[in-house]
Amino acid sequence: MADVTITVDGKKLTAPAGALLIDVCRKAGIEIPAFCYYPGLSLQAACRMCVVRQEKVPKLQTACTTQVAEGQVFITDSPEITQARKATIELLLGNHPLDCPVCDAGGECELQDMTFKYGAGESRMVDVKRHRDEQQWSPAVYYDRPRCILCYRCIRMCGEGMDVWALGVQNRGASAVIAPNGGDRLDCEQCGMCIDVCPVGALTSGSYRYKTRPWEMNHVATVCTHCADGCKVTLGVRQSPEGAEIIRADNRDKSGINGDFLCAKGRFGFDFVQNPQRVSRPLVRNAQGVLEPVSWERALRTAAMKLTEVRDTRGGSAIGVIGSNSTTNEENYLLQKFARSVLRTNNIDHERTADYAAFAHALAGHAGRAASLRDIASAPAILLVGGDPTKEHPLLAWELRTNVRINRARLYVANTTPIKLERQAKAVLRLPADGYPLLAAYLGGQSTSIRDISFRDALLAEESLVVIFGPEFRGAQLDALVKWGIERPHIRYACIGAYANSRGAADMGLLPHLLPGYVSVSQPGAFSSEYPGMPTAPGKPLQEMLASVSSGDLGALLVVGANPAANQINPAELRKTFLIVQDIFLTETAAMADVVLPAASLYEKTGTVTSTYGDVQLARKAADIPRSKPDFEIIVRLAGAMGVDVKTLVPFGGSAVTADLGQSRGAQAGEADRHAVWLAARSLEPKLSPFDPFATMDEIERLIPAYKLDRLNLFGGNDSPTEPGFVPLSQLIAPDGVTPAHDGLFTSGTLGRYSTSLVDLLRHQSPSMAETAAD
Amino acid sequence: MPRLVSHPDEVKIVTKRFGQGAANIDRYIELGGYESAKKCLEQGADWIINEMKTSNLRGRGGAGFPTGMKWSFVPKQSQKPKYVLVNGDESEPGTCKDHLIFLHDPHSVIEGTIIAGLAIGSKLGFIYLRGEYRYLLEIMEKAVADAYAKGFLGKNIFGSDTEFQIITQSGAGAYEVGEESALMESLEGKRGVPRIKPPFPAVVGLYGGPTVINNAETIATVPHVIAMGGEAYAAVGSPRNGGTRLFGVSGHVERPGVYELPMGYNLKKIIFDVAGGVRGGRKLKAVVPGGSSTPVLLPEEIETLGMDFDQVGKAGSMLGSGGVVVIDDQTCIVEFALRTISFYQHESCGWCIPCREGTDWLKKSLTRFHAGFGSAKDIDNIQYLAENMLGRTFCPLGDAAAMPTLGFVKKFRKEFEDHLNGKPCPFAKHVELSVV
Amino acid sequence: MSVETMSIFSPQLAARLDALVAKYPVRRSALVPMLLYAQDEVGYLSDAVITEVASRIGITELDVRNVATYYSMLRFKPAGRFNVQVCTNISCMLRGGYDIFDRFQDELGIGHKGVTPDALFSLEEVECIGACCWAPAIQVNYDFHDDLTPDRVPAILDQYRAQAKSEGKADHA
């Protein structure tokens, strides 16, 4: 819209006609207080805090509903306005309990801040305040009416933002309350967005309430460890006797692609970190066949001896390595490098939930055709085929809804079963049960059993399009879908898989036939000199490795942060090989191991992760759990124990080295010293540590053309997109070893089972949501 | 059955068919009914609006907005259907005039609605009655059904090719729903919370379509304006205040009732002549001139006061809904103020802070104050609160609560002070309110 | 689900509500009157009423509750068969509305929002009911009684007691 010029407090401001005065002012650095206004949500004009004086208008006007037009003149600061705001605060406080000293929001409460800034010094109110008992609506959400200022942010966030509409306002006047949809209980997605936007302490979270005061926390910006969407999350961390404890997760600073969004998993599912069932000591199976705690040295030596023995006697192909979907890129990279160059095996894989290899293959040579989440968030048109983002990719669903709602993006959905996002769709194509394989042909204009031609016509009329496809698309089918769009201009793609770093696992070469960057192991190119002695025949995919375990053919299996015994193999079978497990819990798999090495979770280490959209972000160490180590360090130490010169594994030292960010040291007494001793014993400079994942990051960037990361951006906490289109055109399409995870809102693979919050929420929401979430 | 009253000074225009069985459609026709609608059908929209503008008819709902002008704001062309909305929510304490119209002359409301529809090019009108008026709703429903049966409503009204339909609607107890945009919300099946303005109803109203909303008395007056001609109607009233008005005189008078008097008629005469003076020969203490939300006037302020929108406005109050509430000298103003504010506290929709919290706080303070537990500071606080609600709320209900409160405190400060120092109320027995 | 077959309302009311939703340009416009008519029959807005109304309109129960709790004539607990609503607002107050209310309290032995043990009467102090010029006024269910004095209270109650009796007989006949 055309720009107009208005005058605010004597300053000339230019803004598009029709823009809201409050936004125009705020952009110009003119502060307008507001309770009910929340950018992106519908207007309320309810709190009356944003009042301003407009020339020639008799009454004060609300800046949050005033649209600017040419020549308007406003005053935002005058004794009259100050008095109006002061009175509004006074009125609010008339029924407010002022229990700030015990209120969760104390210290970060908008009412406190406003009272401080605009409020009255003393209270005129002498009458009794209205009281109502606090209510627990769900394990996650509590409501305290006396603190509620009825700004309706929660209702709008839940309704307009989440499309859940679980909150309402009931009664009227001073008896008005916010009410949940289930009468006295809340039946919803439990995302906690309502708690997050509440400007005061009226909505509080089950996990955080009465735990701490905000100023006692440190805030660490990192990446959510659950689904593959890559929400940035700010963890509130408090020192604990044992280290550092996470007590809250949110993204109030709106940094990152997710803005203030987090789903229940990101917001509440961090408590696995403190689960008492965490492995806290290295374990080795003793002569009686029982796992017993041992020193790190002993455990590493036991593992190293066995690995060395199997490799040297039966060859690397008798060793298998299973990597993780939620370890960092640097760890994944290191793990496969260790497997290939130290263990001399290509038997390396991970639990694949999407066919990223086929995706990379299909896009090979076509730069600019992969869609980052930011591309999706601003795309004018989107085709969603397969999957159910509302349950499995909450952030994606949020971005799609927001894009439709705010930017009027056109969403097209083609799915075999109905999904909730169809409520936002401009058009829906209901596919027959076997419809996905036909889709590319249908889109290409061929006649198939799909009859609805208008859907295709509408799509083809779009000038630019992002196609997002679910894990139903793999191998040749995926290839065909991407080929359809590659032939047309302005079509981008996104492939959605599960788990925080499954994309990174694939990108980093945790695959039996592909090296980092999807380079074929048979034509390793530069890798042959980087990984001297690596085998060039494709290794065994995960299923085959497990089959060899069962048949007793695998001499040793190293499992890092994966739990195949959960659903891929009968746990007892695992006893048929020498099993080394790095994990944070004594999972079904770890329980069968010969050596268990206690690992740090993603919230306890630093490194990068790649979302399913190829967006790379920096995960930062927030919590600190004694006696566990990051997988990166464990691998380096394991290699060290096998007698490897760790310099060949991690290019630390020299110009590429940055620094040891201290993340390799635990917090327990003496650890720093031991760390120094270990370094000294190997004549390494403490600051130039082999445990520094950033040294490996340099190598990743050197060897994987897609990973050209903008470091400044990355270290500033932003996402940095990557392009599988840069991969060399490898000949292979992956053998289909993909099993979609279908985690729901309250499940997160093995990890989710160790989060008490998520287990509670799942129980609270069952059966209405639990079945869909759990299947 | 509400008692009908009359007085020689009355000019019976709107009430002329009262008590004559006009709820029966044939009787209504016999008394000249539906002729105005037919005439309007012939004359067309521009003519109607012009007559209405000439008539100086101003809205009887309270604000006194010129009706012809309001109708002229509706865009001629509209993508969405246009609607006529008749506001029969009548809930302002002191007001019961629409009650009589629905009871005695329901067809005048229907006829007025048809004319409004013709004026703005609408095919559908709604008549919204407060939920308590169930027996009146039944009368209206019967009248509407009769009008359909006669072909006055429907696809081809009066045999023309013009369509007009009417739907009647019941509220369920909410004063705030009388506010025009809140009424639209209610009619759409929502909470009676007002809407952000602009856009105004004439542009974006019911179901998002351009909508004219008028008070039931305004609408019932329309056929008479057409019958008399705008000019003749205007001549009955005072400058810029056309015609007559139904004044509901209640409280401490000898002959309370609804009287139809020309605009500009003197308030003192209303009380002392028309309504027979203060009951039991007592002295007049104060009068609320236009429903509970209008600031109270003192006897000396009404001597020469003509009851029209402009004159009452100049006197520092408002003509409002025409509900004249007369208060004698045995009445406690603090209790009266308390009863008034507790009404607004009960009816505040709660949407905005100043009204929701302000009415609640005022009610609490006044309750305590009236019970004899007040302090001198309270009087200032009450005034401070009311002053700080005024003009700051989302809809006029906040003002409707603040204005009378300010009037009471400013004009009767002495009486407030008499309640101080543990002194009980010099008049009242009732200190508790159960309505919460 | 077919509302008709599952209805908790009488066939007459169900038919009336069917007609009601069809009357408006938008179905939801039927909500407020529907709640009131349902209450007239059932006595109050029970959970079952809310559920059925929600499904008839096609909105959530939360939506229905949000709206229902707004309107002061709608209630969520049973009232007496005859709900006595005494106006004490200004015009009635000036003419003895509180005396009328007091007399009802005495006669019925219940207070504001109380229900008599035989569930025949309930009592409420209400805001202006639009009968100010005939004050003091009350409503018993939807019937107006105006120009009252406390002395007329017993007769009014007797009238409804008699009505209850004859209707009760009619029911059994």
Ligand SMILES: Cc1cc2nc3c(=O)[nH]c(=O)nc-3n(C[C@H](O)[C@H](O)[C@H](O)COP(=O)(O)O)c2cc1C
């Ligand atoms: C709180 C509040 C309550 C109102 N109640 C009524 C009412 O009961 N009846 C009415 O006609 N107008 C009422 N109004 C005025 C209406 O908003 C509107 O101005 C009127 O219906 C317009 O009709 P008119 O132009 O014919 O007066 C009320 C306004 C407010 C702010």
Ligand code: SF4
């Ligand atoms: S937790 Fe999320 S889904 Fe549930 S009420 Fe709050 S905002 Fe709505």
Ligand code: SF4
């Ligand atoms: S609970 Fe919080 S967000 Fe919701 S209305 Fe109350 S103060 Fe606002």
Ligand code: SF4
């Ligand atoms: S689970 Fe996914 S959507 Fe939820 S907070 Fe974590 S990254 Fe975001």
Ligand code: SF4
């Ligand atoms: S002033 Fe505010 S709270 Fe009061 S009725 Fe109007 S919108 Fe509701």
Ligand code: FES
């Ligand atoms: S921010 Fe404008 S009224 Fe609340």
Ligand code: FES
């Ligand atoms: S004040 Fe009682 S009916 Fe109006």
